[in-house]
Amino acid sequence: AQKVTQAQTEISVVEKEDVTLDCVYETRDTTYYLFWYKQPPSGELVFLIRRNSFDEQNEISGRYSWNFQKSTSSFNFTITASQVVDSAVYFCALSERQRDDKIIFGKGTRLHILP
Amino acid sequence: DSGVTQTPKHLITATGQRVTLRCSPRSGDLSVYWYQQSLDQGLQFLIQYYNGEERAKGNILERFSAQQFPDLHSELNLSSLELGDSALYFCASSESSGANTGELFFGEGSRLTVL
Numbered sequence: 001a002q003k004v005t006q007a008q009t010e011i012s013v014v015e016k017e018d019v020t021l022d023c024v025y026e027t028r029d030t031t032y033y034l035f036w037y038k039q040p041p042s043g044e045l046v047f048l049i050r051r052n053s054f055d056e057q058n059e060i061s062g063r064y065s066w067n068f069q070k071s072t073s074s075f076n077f078t079i080t081a082s083q084v085v086d087s088a089v090y091f092c093a094l095s096e097r098q099r100d101d102k103i104i105f106g107k108g109t110r111l112h113i114l115p
Numbered sequence: 116d117s118g119v120t121q122t123p124k125h126l127i128t129a130t131g132q133r134v135t136l137r138c139s140p141r142s143g144d145l146s147v148y149w150y151q152q153s154l155d156q157g158l159q160f161l162i163q164y165y166n167g168e169e170r171a172k173g174n175i176l177e178r179f180s181a182q183q184f185p186d187l188h189s190e191l192n193l194s195s196l197e198l199g200d201s202a203l204y205f206c207a208s209s210e211s212s213g214a215n216t217g218e219l220f221f222g223e224g225s226r227l228t229v230l
Contacts (some may be wrong), residue, residue: 105157
């Protein structure tokens with residue numbers, strides 16, 4: 001069954017600190033896709049990254065980096081040198097190749113960056 | 116701006132009533148997804164349409180229905196409203212029929228409050 005768990009409901013860090021958001025997923029499919037979305041206070045979800053199950057290379061985009069480990073079924077997201085503008089709710093999501101009709105979202109992690 | 120337009124942005128109504136939420140997808144996108152976001156359930160997939168046809172159903176109640184019109188805009192109809200239907204309803208669009216082939220572009224959501 002498809003499932004995404006974001007155990008951290010809410011995190012607060014002081015600006016410029018690094019922070020990692022955890023994501024653990026469950027799937028029976030061998031081909032699947034993982035996503036991270038950001039929901040700022042304005043409400044609109046914004047796509048951050050898509051990773052397929054065959055590509056375990058870590059990815060870095062500016063201050064954002066993602067660590068995909070199939071062995072632990074995790075797809076963690078790290079923000080380096082956090083900024084107040086990073087305050088948002090972050091969702092991890094999963095889509096299976098055999099069920100490509102939908103993306104299943106975790107419950108999200110609310111991140112507060114304190115000035 | 117994602118290019119996805121949802122109306123109305125806010126809606127307050129009473130139990131037992133019926134409302135219609137409207138979504139205009141990004142230009143060129145053929146797929147429309149509807150999601151419900153509530154505090155306790157997180158982001159729940161409701162239904163997907165692709166080029167006018169229903170493609171997938173998620174946790175959509177029988178009191179809810181949707182359709183996608185020839186011009187590709189979509190409407191989500193919610194009837195016999197209950198207090199528990201109060202939530203943020205998101206529409207998202209994508210180019211392809213499968214959710215896992217690319218990112219979803221989300222609208223700003225329609226916040227429904229049932230009193």
